[in-house]
Amino acid sequence: MNIAVILASGKGTRMNNSTPKQYIRVGGMPLIVRVLNQFVPLVDKIILVVNKDYVKEAQNIIKDYKNIELVLGGETRFQSLINGTKRAYEIDKNCVVISHDGARPFVSKQIINSSLEEIEKYDATTVSIPAIDTMVIVENNIETKVLDREYLYSDQGPQTFRAEMFFNVLDNENYSTVGELYVKKGLKVGVIEGDRYNFKVTHNIDLEFAEYLIEKGLI
Numbered sequence: 001m002n003i004a005v006i007l008a009s010g011k012g013t014r015m016n017n018s019t020p021k022q023y024i025r026v027g028g029m030p031l032i033v034r035v036l037n038q039f040v041p042l043v044d045k046i047i048l049v050v051n052k053d054y055v056k057e058a059q060n061i062i063k064d065y066k067n068i069e070l071v072l073g074g075e076t077r078f079q080s081l082i083n084g085t086k087r088a089y090e091i092d093k094n095c096v097v098i099s100h101d102g103a104r105p106f107v108s109k110q111i112i113n114s115s116l117e118e119i120e121k122y123d124a125t126t127v128s129i130p131a132i133d134t135m136v137i138v139e140n141n142i143e144t145k146v147l148d149r150e151y152l153y154s155d156q157g158p159q160t161f162r163a164e165m166f167f168n169v170l171d172n173e174n175y176s177t178v179g180e181l182y183v184k185k186g187l188k189v190g191v192i193e194g195d196r197y198n199f200k201v202t203h204n205i206d207l208e209f210a211e212y213l214i215e216k217g218l219i
C-alpha cells in the first residue's frame, strides 16, 4: 500500500496569524484541502497529522473524504512524522509512506507519482531544487564562509520511505526530515527534481503569491 502522511500539526508562528497557515482559505478553500486533493487519487490512504487544538476543524475537512484519518501531532515536525508513520505501519507494515508538508499546497501530481515510482531504486526519496541564491554562513552578522552552490539544494519534499525500515533505523534524536535520519544511517536518499510552485507557505507574502497563482490559473 502507498500511504500519505500529511503533516499539519504546526502553528505557523512565522506568519503572525491566529489561524495556522494550513487552515487559511486561499481561493475559496483551506490550503490543506488543496494538499489532500492532490494526494487522494494517487494513494491508498491518507493519514492527516493534526494539532489537538484543531481536531474539530480537521474533522470538518475530512468528513467529505473516505480514505483519510486523523492522528495527533507532536512537539516537532519529526515527532509528527513518527506519529503518522506509526499509524501507517499499523495499517500495513509493508507500506510505502509518502510524507508531505500540509503547508505546501501546490505539489504536482507528477512529483507525487515520480516519488512513488523512484522509491523502488532507493531507501528513501526526496524532492529538491537547486539553491537560487549564493548560500553563506553568517555568525553574529559576519559572513564567515561562502558555500559552493553546485552542491546546495532546497529540500522541499514529499519524501518517500518504507515504514518498516524507518522504525528499524529510528533513534531518539530529532531530525528535520526522514532524509536527515537516513543520511546519518548511511542509507541512500534519491533526489527528484522539484519545481518552484511546490513552495512552503511560510510568511504572509507567500499567501499573496498563492492567491495570485490561483487567480491567474497558473497552478
Ligand code: CTP
Residues within 6 Å of the ligand: 007, 008, 009, 010, 011, 012, 013, 014, 015, 020, 022, 049, 073, 074, 075, 076, 077, 078, 080, 081, 101, 102, 103, 104, 200, 201, 202
Ligand atoms: N508540523 C507538524 N508538527 C509540528 C511542527 C510542524 O506537523 N510539531 C508541520 C507543519 O504543519 C507544516 C510542516 O510541518 O505543514 C512544515 O513545518 P513549518 O513550515 O515549520 O510549519 P510551522 O511549524 O507550522 O510554522 P512555523 O515554523 O513558522 O511555526
Ligand code: MG
Residues within 6 Å of the ligand: 010
Ligand atoms: Mg516550524
